[in-house]
Amino acid sequence: MKLYEKLADEIETAVRNGVFAAGERIPSVRQASQQHGVSIKTVLHAYALLEGRGVVETRPQSGYFVRELARTQGAWAMSPQAPAVASEVDVSRLVLSTLRSIRTNDAMPLGSPYPDPTLFPWRRINQYANAIARRHASWNLMDDLPPGNPELIRQIARRYAENGVPVDPREIIITVGATEAINLSLQAVAKPGDTVAVESPTYYAMLHAIERLGMRAIEVPTHPVDGIDLAALAQIIAREKIAACMVMPNFQNPLGFLMPDERKRQLVELLAAHDIPAIENDVYHELYYGEARPSTLKNFDTRGLVLHCASFSKSLTASYRIGWAMPGRYRAQVEKLKFLNTLTTPSVPQVAVADYLRQDGYDRHLRHVRRVYRQQARLMTAAVQRFFPVGTRTSAPQGGYVLWVELPERVDSMRLYQAALARGITIGPGYMFSTRNEFHHFIRLNYSYTWTSATETALKTLGELVAQMA
Amino acid sequence: MKLYEKLADEIETAVRNGVFAAGERIPSVRQASQQHGVSIKTVLHAYALLEGRGVVETRPQSGYFVRELARTQGAWAMSPQAPAVASEVDVSRLVLSTLRSIRTNDAMPLGSPYPDPTLFPWRRINQYANAIARRHASWNLMDDLPPGNPELIRQIARRYAENGVPVDPREIIITVGATEAINLSLQAVAKPGDTVAVESPTYYAMLHAIERLGMRAIEVPTHPVDGIDLAALAQIIAREKIAACMVMPNFQNPLGFLMPDERKRQLVELLAAHDIPAIENDVYHELYYGEARPSTLKNFDTRGLVLHCASFSKSLTASYRIGWAMPGRYRAQVEKLKFLNTLTTPSVPQVAVADYLRQDGYDRHLRHVRRVYRQQARLMTAAVQRFFPVGTRTSAPQGGYVLWVELPERVDSMRLYQAALARGITIGPGYMFSTRNEFHHFIRLNYSYTWTSATETALKTLGELVAQMA
Numbered sequence A, B: 001m002k003l004y005e006k007l008a009d010e011i012e013t014a015v016r017n018g019v020f021a022a023g024e025r026i027p028s029v030r031q032a033s034q035q036h037g038v039s040i041k042t043v044l045h046a047y048a049l050l051e052g053r054g055v056v057e058t059r060p061q062s063g064y065f066v067r068e069l070a071r072t073q074g075a076w077a078m079s080p081q082a083p084a085v086a087s088e089v090d091v092s093r094l095v096l097s098t099l100r101s102i103r104t105n106d107a108m109p110l111g112s113p114y115p116d117p118t119l120f121p122w123r124r125i126n127q128y129a130n131a132i133a134r135r136h137a138s139w140n141l142m143d144d145l146p147p148g149n150p151e152l153i154r155q156i157a158r159r160y161a162e163n164g165v166p167v168d169p170r171e172i173i174i175t176v177g178a179t180e181a182i183n184l185s186l187q188a189v190a191k192p193g194d195t196v197a198v199e200s201p202t203y204y205a206m207l208h209a210i211e212r213l214g215m216r217a218i219e220v221p222t223h224p225v226d227g228i229d230l231a232a233l234a235q236i237i238a239r240e241k242i243a244a245c246m247v248m249p250n251f252q253n254p255l256g257f258l259m260p261d262e263r264k265r266q267l268v269e270l271l272a273a274h275d276i277p278a279i280e281n282d283v284y285h286e287l288y289y290g291e292a293r294p295s296t297l298k299n300f301d302t303r304g305l306v307l308h309c310a311s312f313s314k315s316l317t318a319s320y321r322i323g324w325a326m327p328g329r330y331r332a333q334v335e336k337l338k339f340l341n342t343l344t345t346p347s348v349p350q351v352a353v354a355d356y357l358r359q360d361g362y363d364r365h366l367r368h369v370r371r372v373y374r375q376q377a378r379l380m381t382a383a384v385q386r387f388f389p390v391g392t393r394t395s396a397p398q399g400g401y402v403l404w405v406e407l408p409e410r411v412d413s414m415r416l417y418q419a420a421l422a423r424g425i426t427i428g429p430g431y432m433f434s435t436r437n438e439f440h441h442f443i444r445l446n447y448s449y450t451w452t453s454a455t456e457t458a459l460k461t462l463g464e465l466v467a468q469m470a
Helices: A003-016 A029-036 A040-052 A091-105 A122-135 A150-162 A177-189 A204-212 A230-239 A261-273 A328-342 A347-358 A361-387 A413-422 A453-469 B003-016 B029-036 B040-052 B091-105 B122-135 B150-162 B177-189 B204-212 B230-239 B261-273 B328-342 B347-358 B361-387 B413-422 B453-469
Strands: A056-059 A063-066 A173-176 A195-200 A216-223 A244-247 A278-281 A306-311 A322-326 A402-406 A442-446 B056-059 B063-066 B173-176 B195-200 B216-223 B244-247 B278-281 B306-311 B322-326 B402-406 B442-446
Touching (some): A003 A040, A029 A040, A040 A056, A122 A347, A122 B122, A173 A328, A177 A204, A177 A306, A177 A328, A177 B328, A195 A204, A195 A230, A204 A216, A204 A244, A328 B177, A361 A402, A361 A453, A413 A453, B003 B029, B040 B056, B040 B063, B122 B347, B150 B322, B173 B177, B177 B204, B177 B278, B195 B204, B204 B216, B204 B244, B244 B261, B306 B328, B322 B328, B322 B347, B347 B361, B361 B453, B413 B442
Parallel strands (some): A195 A244, B195 B216, B195 B244, B244 B278
Antiparallel strands (some): A173 A322, B056 B063, B402 B442
16 A cells, blocks of 8 residues: 555544544645654655545635535444343443443433432532632642542531531541542552452442452341341451451432431441441432431541541532542541542532532422432332332332332343333343342432423333333 | 430530531421430420520520521541551551541642642533423433433544544443442452452552452553553463553553554564453543543454543542443443442533533633643652752653652651641552552652642652651
């Protein structure tokens, strides 16, 4: 192949890959000559070839431009991959492909783990972000190094204190969402090869964190009302060395339970008696349906063994990615790991959230959201009971926005997932919540999105699919 | 202790910790009664006690407020810790405390690893961020799931293509700074216990990443002009199993060299011959002093073994934390790890940078910055030659904004660090760049900040300290 042909092919590939979009100018002849280390003549020859192929066109005194007809149809966007049903399910791959199918297909997002973003107070948050951008001529990265922006930390501590959770603001470390907080907490207390106790079913981010760090998860039976089975946990602890226990006592995903105070206390005491750190994922803390914000394991922790992780992603803004850890006696380790993992959390989102919290609108916003979720929990439960066949059972969420549904045993949630997807509906298959096959006939449904007749229709369709498979 | 005393103490602690700031209202009597599960009478008693102690005051019809005099003096801010000189230096702790001392002391930031933030085009970037906030009523987290915002990815690919680096945009994954890209790349190719070859001296983030993942670093002698010693690397490879090689071929931190193309090619070929992946840290790629943007290892990679990591943090904005990885054949693993580590990179910063790049201002901005850095490199070098004693040698940076200085052998850079800090000057001690003690008499100086007479004075002071210690 001649040099000019090679160059032409390279540029055409770039165009077809969407690197140069329709209407954009490609590098000038002189630039291309320098960049590729070839003569002006070779570039001219290559560009003429591209023009002949219809890839670019010349414009007088302007140069060479990509033609409309060569526009790439978003070649870089990932096509939704149907998740593979394998004997050993790769949980994180399954989760990611579920999320992608929601995004790319405009499907009914019953499988989404996220709250309806239209419920977030966008206008207000954006106003604060804008004000910050205007206020600061420049921004010094060092201002918000770990542990994070001091005012944001103070506001977070204030909310805990107002709700009866004793917090020393010096314990708080800002992270990129609760996901990072959970990862860093786990790394601070356990090492590759260690065994970590988790609820079963559990929120899959817990399994991800364990999987990724080369640790082993041991799943502890978890009751849909009371939470993790303390007797079973005690037996496991007696039998083998447990490096940490990861739990979600408030509105667990997927079960939705609120662990009673007395059981929270017993859990903290059981673990403390064996010097086992507890990693508490409390991302739904603001989304309670009862009278008051529930307690946390921190309320019962006298020895600094609770690493508490939370975020604003479920209640205020997900795309700002502001989470935090309160790692008790492991504070120094978690702060160092945060620095190593992502250096620091972006500044503007930190300050915008701090400014928002300083005003009084957050509680009003939360009261509204809680009312919506509480009502939609009832609607979703009623619809499942009406449309799904006999043998279907549902959880009774005390907060959050997901319903856990047990289907007749013969129904495989992965097959249901694929059949539903073909009809424009996503669900969360039970396989995502365990490394065992125990929950193959369970699904998780998201009820945060505004309830419409389309939601009803989707549940009716789902119910019919379940009935066919049962 | 009585119940009301306990409650009063708890609230006073919260005030002293800065949880409730001066002038802020503490929870109402009714709220506090509910939150703490005590009677109204007990709360009233506790609040009266706090009033007597001068911690709070009542305001008619408004409630209880924290008094001015109880204002905490930023109790949660970290005090600068003098880094410990230990036989085995904990590199990441040393780095973090260096950064803190720059922040808290308003010191002359010669020890900073970051570019002068006032050089960033803040006004423009903020304008784009504001426009996005106005444009989007709400933001769906799922729009920018890994690999990241499609338009940002396209813009990054376009810049590479314009500079003669062949890039498939589908290879790019957006990360929280290059720090996350490097961490994920390392995890994708090596596991705990593996040995990773690094340059010596090396950028400490490389050592951090290795340390954190429980791997072992093997340091390869690196030449201040030619880069990593290929013969030494070949010997190491012949002798033991190397899981990966981490390098910075363009304007290495701290040495500042630009590895010649032919040596880049040889490095890629040497590693490829043994199936060893190369992790290339290319964060300074836009800050070249020569005629054109230098090549990358990607230019010579035919087998997808180069994992290329970069960011906008050195050239456009640091606090937005936008980096990326192009992981070659390891793309799927890195994308999955990104999802597990931080789920997604914040959306608004991604789109703001994409919008900025689509306009034409970036190249003009970069030409300005390169000119400033090139000139300040000369000024800094001249000042060191003038003020430092005989036996001092400096690097000859070809890009970036740091100078590597070899001091007379008897000077310990940690002692110099502390003496300089006492005079309001920070430096980067050589200990940060190696796990061995080889660079105890080296320092790294940042010349990105606007050159003033204060810079001259600081270098004069430093020179005198060095002379005393030599």
